[in-house]
Amino acid sequence: MDRRKFLKQSSLASGLFFVPSFVKAFENIATAKLGYKRLVIIQLSGGNDGLNTIIPHNNDIYYNARPQLAINKDIIKLNDELGFHPSLKPLRPLFDNGELSIINNVGYPNPVRSHFRSMDIWHTASNANEYLQTGWLGRYLDKQGKNPYNAIETDEQLSLAMKGEHFNGIATNDYKVLYRTARDPYFKNVINHYNDAHLSEHNLGYLYQTMIEAKSSAKYIFETTKVSSSKQDYPKNNFAKQLKYVAQFINSGLETKVFYTALGGFDTHANQTNKQAQLLSEYAESVQAFVNDLKRENTFNDTLILTFSEFGRRVKQNAANGTDHGAANNVFVIGKNLKQAGFYNKLASLNNLDDNGDIKYEIDFRSVYATILNNWMDVSTDGIISSNPKTLNFI
Template structure:
């Protein structure tokens, strides 16, 4: 026992044993990731991809009320000229940098839900983001998120594997937090390689040999503190080759833009194409807190959002998978109606959400909020964001909405 234990600790690092997932050496962090990813059975079900627009997106310059002169009076500098707006109907249109999204709209693949928010809106990034992630505006209970609670209703998710995945976040988004379902949060596909980085064949062979030696430890020798890694190594050895095959077999059916969001969504497309069984993916695009010099920053962000999602859906369509996938966007709040003195906008309240994919009920849902009937200078919401969540849960993923969100949230007719 002592000899085996010393070998194990020497090769794997005692810090990794003491704190799994925090300070694990790369081989063990990757082993745990690979084992979890491949443990989920093939469900061939629907997929939800959540795109967080972090910072508070300016909804008024995203879905533009070009027919309302109040918009132009409130924003003499930042307002988008009428002749540049990509019109959706006689009242509103998209920012000109959302051209790819407009094409998807024309193809009946976009639902625009206007006037989304919640009662007594909070202008704090942190508090408002907590509210959107937990779907509990009236509570400061941060033990779980709305998607985490939904997963707890799914026996397959409780059984193991990776029913959901956060990609590219510094920490697991609160929306996915659960006390009963483990959701991994990874930076990139490299985290799923046996040895992150280029590595040579001999290094791969040494890594596999280390795993074999750990698997060879009897359960009684490993003890409770090592048994988890022993079982993880066993699953990894039998599944890492399959993961490699998935990666090699994947061929993108679209040219993705060279942007951060596009790279994340390409990884998501690869995993969906590999039929790994993950139902919920979560990615984020930051930078929307545009207090100053908003125009150039906001234009770049909207172009990144639009181009990445369009490439993602084109890729999935080439694999005949687009019908299974829904993209939903949100931001923690909108911006104020009146531009500020720094060529930007300040924290506001109501905004819009997009649901994107062949499975949506397309069009513009709800009237644009009034630009004159305001609350402390902010747009009033007429659709609770939990109504959109209810549609995504109940009408798309097939989860019961009421146990997750509470009573009284009629699903929006967008899915």
């Protein structure tokens, strides 16, 4: 069986190639709950406009800079200065219950306004002038990973954040399809040939091993998750579907520590008002259903949800009734028993912008990561984040 035939006939979902290597394949895995804490990442791709997400409703500079885009009605006022975009109404109970911490002005020195490069920086926890090939969660897996399913991304392709040197997460947008694909007769044929003589990395030995590990992981995920069926109603959109799968994984006792999801479309250079309102509505309604699902099954207390975007938008609107790429942005942290719920810090001054007209960063995003690693995942940042960031006090 040559390389061309192998790749052509396998018809794999791309996620199957993103399973950890150098681990022993297994078929019978215990399904007992480990009781460790879980992290759910929500990536708002495209650069969400943080200034119209958390609105400075008592700030003349904001309204003067955005004569058409500024939100001036139905604002959900959270204090005398800041409020939610109207589409975020489903998150109000979380805020009132002390289950949401909003961290303003999150970014990094010398911000990059390219989508791909800035996202790489967030994924790898690198400096702006540093290029890394592994992600911060991938390095966490290298340090802590023992099972191929320790991290799952609900997509067809794996983000750089989830790729380590020795361990990677699994990417799948449908665990049932993953399982059916792994049961394809071709898999069996591959495994039967695995012990054939003369296999090496030059004749697909590595890929054979990857296929075996994928089959084991797919079986474990499917067999464990199929016993739990969500009773929660979710919105009818792809992002909600991702969170519903994550809830099923968590509520079924899947021994996975990290889940990665994404909602795209936030690159609002033109006609931002309706587009962002719809996306924020999808986000808030889906998160509300997800949290309710976890609370119903008593798994919310052990789950932390982090929402970020690769950058914010410029303070001043552009000529197309949109906003251009900016810098610092807000980050949402959702969980039970947060040390500092509500607003972690004030919005940076709109009177003191950087040279491009963007909000200056106050909190390095790697401090958010470090806090989650130290205070939530109970692991040192050594070998994961090289910049030695200080920890914060939100968890």
